[in-house]
Amino acid sequence: MALDRILLSRFRNHRETLVEGTAQFNLLVGENGAGKTNVLEAISLFAPGRGLRRAGLADMPAQGLDGGFAVSASLMTPGAEPVRLGTGVAAERPGRRIVQVNGAEAPAVRLAEWLSIGWLTPAMDRLFVEGAGARRRFLDRLVLAVRPEHAGHATRLESALRERNRLLADETAPDPRWLDAIEAQIAEAGAAVATARAELVGRLEAVLAVLPESPFARPSLHYQPGGPVETEALARALHDGRPRDRAAQRTLTGPHRDELAVAMAGKNQLAAECSTGEQKAMLIAIALAHSQLLEGEAEKRPRLLLLDEVAAHLDPLRREALFERLRAGSAQVWLTGTELAPFEAIAGEAAIWEVSAGSVRRTSSPPADLL
Numbered sequence: 001m002a003l004d005r006i007l008l009s010r011f012r013n014h015r016e017t018l019v020e021g022t023a024q025f026n027l028l029v030g031e032n033g034a035g036k037t038n039v040l041e042a043i044s045l046f047a048p049g050r051g052l053r054r055a056g057l058a059d060m061p062a063q064g065l066d067g068g069f070a071v072s073a074s075l076m077t078p079g080a081e082p083v084r085l086g087t088g089v090a091a092e093r094p095g096r097r098i099v100q101v102n103g104a105e106a107p108a109v110r111l112a113e114w115l116s117i118g119w120l121t122p123a124m125d126r127l128f129v130e131g132a133g134a135r136r137r138f139l140d141r142l143v144l145a146v147r148p149e150h151a152g153h154a155t156r157l158e159s160a161l162r163e164r165n166r167l168l169a170d171e172t173a174p175d176p177r178w179l180d181a182i183e184a185q186i187a188e189a190g191a192a193v194a195t196a197r198a199e200l201v202g203r204l205e206a207v208l209a210v211l212p213e214s215p216f217a218r219p220s221l222h223y224q225p226g227g228p229v230e231t232e233a234l235a236r237a238l239h240d241g242r243p244r245d246r247a248a249q250r251t252l253t254g255p256h257r258d259e260l261a262v263a264m265a266g267k268n269q270l271a272a273e274c275s276t277g278e279q280k281a282m283l284i285a286i287a288l289a290h291s292q293l294l295e296g297e298a299e300k301r302p303r304l305l306l307l308d309e310v311a312a313h314l315d316p317l318r319r320e321a322l323f324e325r326l327r328a329g330s331a332q333v334w335l336t337g338t339e340l341a342p343f344e345a346i347a348g349e350a351a352i353w354e355v356s357a358g359s360v361r362r363t364s365s366p367p368a369d370l371l
């Protein structure tokens, strides 16, 4: 069942927590501050990047211990031996995240070749009203699940942009040949990033268009590129924009200025202007559409969906619809909540853990006091 035997060692408020005997639906139930989101965050570290809190590595080791942490898990892939995944930080090298696949060290980006992990957290409720950067990061995570190589293009783009901006801000006029070389890198990586983003938004739109509109508000997505999408056109725009960019001391064209515009289909209202509940429903619709899109991918990687405090925020009708759609898919789903009541419809088929003060206890059936 995707991930099993997840062991958290010295991770936040979990000294030693084993989560074992997983199912398609996995419920983590416990009071505020018990450590439920910490379990989801630990799982999210099996995706490239900084995990679902976007936290720094220094925040993750359990306070008051030696400064290191480790998370390991078995990844079940159909018809094959389980893959052993591990990640963490050694106390003596606190700034360096280590990733291991079957005991051998691997770059974090390679995790996306083994499994894909999506998540929704309460912090994402502000996704549509925040700056465009948050939506680009969100979009990149969706792209990464389809194209693991996206991370490499995005990293190359970022470092080339940093270098160009440094040159532009320099008091002495930059060497044009050096700018040529940097701009060629930006154009190449930037075109790959922009093309992948545009393609994914198009595919998501196609899935969303055929999903029933109700009970989730159907979002319409529109990719607005921050510059030309093709390599040569982007290189030319960068070259021609040098005087303007030098005056601004930063690069004003390219995928780092992309926007993912989201509106509520039918109503034709920008997502930022919708109610909080409508925004949440649109986010869920995007996550479900993405999950469905991955379902059709030829290359079958196990998929996980981490839904932090999602069910409690939905009315019963939408909750039912969410469970129904999740049930129809094959992603392993992790849900958190302070009580079991919102999960009543799936409790009978779910693996349930009571989380309390940094430890978990598997309950074979829903405990009466939680219902």
Ligand SMILES: Nc1ncnc2c1ncn2[C@@H]1O[C@H](COP(=O)(O)OP(=O)(O)OP(=O)(O)O)[C@@H](O)[C@H]1O
Binding pocket: 011, 012, 013, 014, 030, 031, 032, 033, 034, 035, 036, 037, 038, 039, 059, 060, 061, 062, 063, 336, 338, 355
């Ligand atoms: N590095 C750390 N070391 C020890 N404890 C930590 C660390 N980081 C966070 N915590 C503790 O973890 C707890 C929060 O855990 P978490 O966010 O998983 O709670 P939760 O069960 O999801 O709660 P809620 O229902 O309120 O969202 C807090 O008590 C916090 O102090």
